[in-house]
Amino acid sequence: MRVTVDDDRCGGHGVCFGLCPEVFDLSDDGYAVVKVDEVPPEHQEAVRKAATQCPTYAITIT
Numbered sequence: 001m002r003v004t005v006d007d008d009r010c011g012g013h014g015v016c017f018g019l020c021p022e023v024f025d026l027s028d029d030g031y032a033v034v035k036v037d038e039v040p041p042e043h044q045e046a047v048r049k050a051a052t053q054c055p056t057y058a059i060t061i062t
Contacts, residue, residue, distance in 0.1 A: 001039040002062045003047050005032045009058035016059060020046035032058065 003023065005016070012030040016023075022043050025035050039047050051059040 004060045006058045009056045011056045013055050016050035019050040
């Protein structure tokens, strides 16, 4: 599983980081960034939850 964050849509709410700090981080500007190329199996459920709870729908899973 791969995950991306659309920089143009991210509002910097930090929901993803709060749900899965192993995969998401916040930039110096407070916007979400993805820390991994492939999401480890043990974090996939948290990443799915982050994608559904993102207020701006900026997270895409492939």
